[in-house]
Amino acid sequence: MRILLAGLLAVSPVWPQMAGSHRAFVVCPEIRDTKTSPCWLAEYSGETYFLGIQGGVAEDFYPPQLEHQVLVEGEVVAGPRVCGGIPLKPVKVSVMQEIDASCHTMLPAQDGIEAPPRVRVAPDSWVKTEGPGLSTLYFDFDNDFLSLHASGALIQAVAYFKKSGAARIEVAGYRGATLLSSGATLTEKAGLARVRAEKVAETLVGLGVPRAAVSVQAVDNPVPAKGAGDAWNRRVVVSVK
Amino acid sequence: MRFLVFCLVALGALWMAWAQDARVGELLPREATFENPSGRLTVLNADGPVATKGHPFFEPVGTNGRACVTCHQPANAMSVSGDAIRERWRASGGKDPIFAAIDGSNNPSLPQDQEASHSLLLKRGLFRIALQWPPARNAEPEFTIEVVSDPTGVNRDPRWGLTGVAHAVSVFRRPRPVANLKYVLEPDSTPFNVKLGVLLDKDPETGLPVSMNMMADARAGTLKIQAEDAYRTHLEGKKGLTPGELAQITAFEKQVYVAQTWDRGAKELTGGDGPGALGPANLLKEQAGVLNSPAKPVFLSFAAWQKDTEFRQSVARGNDIFLNRQFWVKNVGHINSIGLGNPAKRSCAVCHNAVMSGMDRAPGWVDLGTTNYPTWTEPDVASTTAELPVFKVTCRAEAKPHPFLGRVIYTSDPGRALITGKCADIGAITMGQFRGLAARAPYFVNGSAKTLMELVDYYDRRFDMRLTGQEKQDLVNFLGVL
Known part of the structure; x- marks a missing residue:
């Protein structure tokens, strides 16, 4: 039964x-x-x-x-x-x-329970690109790890910076909070917005952007948690200008 | 043909005897073949015969009588085997430069004329690697390190120890083969270490990314940096290598290839329609930087041997297990912690994914578990038979812990963490290439596997692979012909 x-x-x-x-x-x-x-x-x-x-x-x-x-x-x-x-x-x-x-x-494997077929989808969990000069990188909670997709977006941003003759790249880092279904709120650790932004900025420099052309802004007040969409507040915005 | 092979083997052995004593002056031929317990290994110099007289790879250019070749022997796939080391002790009464006190003994402060003072080199083929602590690159590491057990006495030594004059952590490691290096040095196709989401180190001269796959802890990114480091440490050189010497050393290293070419079971390994990965000529011919795929598996195709002699069939089955047998890879730092999931149902070839070498295309330092408790290869810490040091590593509260061992870790070699100071790197050791294995036992960074079977046994236990006796033997036979 x-x-x-x-x-x-x-x-x-x-x-x-x-x-x-x-x-x-x-x-x-x-x-x-x-x-x-x-x-x-x-x-x-x-x-x-x-x-x-x-x-x-x-x-x-x-x-x-x-x-x-x-x-x-x-x-x-x-x-x-x-x-x-x-x-x-x-x-x-x-x-x-x-x-x-x-x-x-x-x-264990069980009859009747099967994995879905593998479907390659856009890496929306990691990066959103709006035009060649604007990318938003998303992060796991309390983490500054750059996924393969995020690092790929930075390579593209640098390529665009060099090709377009842009003057600067602005990097803005944020940290977030998450409203759990239980009603509790999880907030990322203080200072993480700057850690993320500086990591991205250092990476851009490492990829060949002059240090003087990279500006860093960190918004360390966590974006208020409201439930849906909280995950997308943990981000760094990279703007080639 | 047999006579020719015999002559080459004899010539090679003769040459080796000279080179071992650094009494150079001979020519290392374009192809030299050497006997080993499984068969024969061939060294191929792609640029032609190498005049060893006056050559800084073969001459004792430091101060302790050693040359690069002392520990990178052609007969041992450009590494050095435990058997060869023991033979040199017997032949020289312990006077061979390989037993130099600085790192060819357990502790330079011990009496150097006693065999027991060199037990790690004689039993396991291990050299002492003394690494400054805290590391120069990271003055504020994420963890503190204490010496828990110090069988050699070196880590508590007032001169050489952690709190001594040297401020060094001494670990003991096997030397890596200086051969087939295009496969080792080719960086990944992205400038990123995709496992960690950070940029690869760069060659300070060219500004280009390096593979970070050359050394056990990836502390040197280029052959030049490695040569200079080895000159100062292993050779105790004082005045520095000249640009010309560095160029000669690195040029030699880049063109030398090694692989088994004859096996007692499989017989001839090259030629005909046999596996296209075997032998050094194929290593020279194939392209580096290729990732395992169905179209081009790591060691290409062994299909021709699937219906051949019993032994060759066994090798082909071993290759098939290596490529396709899935098992739960669990709690491996920098494998299960990098977006693949823990555990991940994978085969050997997912991590050992670089065509022809069996290394990792990405920087390959992973915490397989060989040096960290509880999966380490060593007996209990409390055992009187323990040979390696044991360190207690405690991660600071604000640091990211090791992904599967947490914040307090017992280790016999913290690996990459001694360079980066990061908890996540504790026990992470760069995977080595699979070529010429038969010529350079023992295995693993700590020389704990005396045979390929012991190596396979470790994986079988570590990942509960449930290999049958035959399957283990198939893997051993497969590894042995590479």
């Missing part, structure tokens, strides 16, 4: 009224083996959410890590479950820095 119930839950669709609703929570992630790619899942408030499948650093989705909790921020997508979980899209997954040894759930 339990197996039957579990099976039904695994395939039951997501009701349309749930679609678009925002979820933000910090939990231990889970990985489920499948016949193809492993799926990453997270359980929160009695429900299982599908985060993404194992991929490479060229993908938009950078998977969680067992041994660490993960901050999940995403919007519910209507339609069938994926790999047994409610899909979230877009979804931003941030690995929490400290180790949590209780995060070690590995689920």
Whole structure:
């Protein structure tokens, strides 16, 4: 009976009224083996959410890590479950820095639970480009890591700076806060806006932009948390002018 | 043909005997073949025969009688094997320059005429690497370091130790092969270290990115910087290498290729329609900087051997396991922490992804676990048989911790972290190339695997690969022919 119930839950669709609703929570992630790619899942408030499948650093989705909790921020997508979980899209997954040894759930492959096919999508979780001279780089919570996509955007920004004969590049860093579904707020550590901005600025210099042509601004007051969209406040804006 | 091979082997052995004593004056031929326990290794000088007389790679240009060739022997795939080191102790009564007190002994303060004072070199082929602490590049490291166990006494030595005059952390490492270097030095196609999201180091002369894959801790980015560092440390040179000497050393290093060419089981490894990756001529021919793909697997195709002799079939199966057998790669710093997920269901070739070398196209320092508790290769800290030092590393509260070991880590070699001062780098060691393995046991940075089987066993345990005895042997046979 339990197996039957579990099976039904695994395939039951997501009701349309749930679609678009925002979820933000910090939990231990889970990985489920499948016949193809492993799926990453997270359980929160009695429900299982599908985060993404194992991929490479060229993908938009950078998977969680067992041994660490993960901050999940995403919007519910209507339609069938994926790999047994409610899909979230877009979804931003941030690995929490400290180790949590209780995060070690590995689920075996199970008949009827399959990973979705791999689809290459734009790296919207990491970078947004608005014209050749304006890029916004997004960051994981409490993190200044430049993903492959973000570093690619910086290479392009420098190429545009050199080609266009622009005079300067402005770098503006921000830190954010996240309103969790529980009602609590997580705020990034103080000073992170400057750390992010200076890291980007140093990278631009390393890529060949004269130091004098790079200006750095840091907005260290966290953008107030409001739920949906909080993930996109953790950013650095790069403007070639 | 057999006679010709025999002559080449004999000539090579003769040449080696001269070169070992740095009594140079001979010619290293364009191709020289040397016996090893699995078969024969060939050294190929792409630019033609090398006159060793007066050549700074082969001459003792420092002050302690050593030359580069002392620890980078052609017969040992341009590294040096444990067997060769032990033979040199026997032949020289411990007087060979390879046993120089500075790093060929466990501790320069020990009596140098005793075998026990050189036990790490004799048992494991390890040289002492003394690294200034805190590192010059990072005066405020993210962690503090304490000596917990010091079997050699060097890390607590008043002159050489961490709190001594030297202010150095001494770790013990195997020398890397100085060969096939186009595969080692070719930087990734992006100027970034894609694992860490930072720019690659640059060659200070050209301003171009370097691969950061040459040394165990990536502390030197170019052959020139490495040569100067080795001259000052390993050779105890004082007056400096001249530009001409540096040019000669680096030119030699760039053109030398090594690989097995004959194996006791597989027999001839090159020629005919055999695997296109084997032998040094193929290393010379192939292009560097190519990433593993179905169209061009790491060691190309072994299909021709799938229906060959039993041994060759075993090699082909080993290659297939290396390329395709998936297992859970777990808790590996700079693999599972860089956007691939922890764990990741992958094969060996996902990390060892550079065609022809089996290294990583990106900077390849990862914390596989060989030097960090609890996955290290060593016996318990408390064991009286412990040979390597043990350090307790404590990360500062404001620093990012090691991704899978946290803030307090016991390690026998902090690896890359001794250069960067970063907790995330503790235990991270650059993966080495796979070529000429049969000629240069023992393996791993700390010489803990006496044989290729012990190396495979470590991976099997570390990642719960559940390899059968036959599969392990297939992997050993495969690695042995490279």
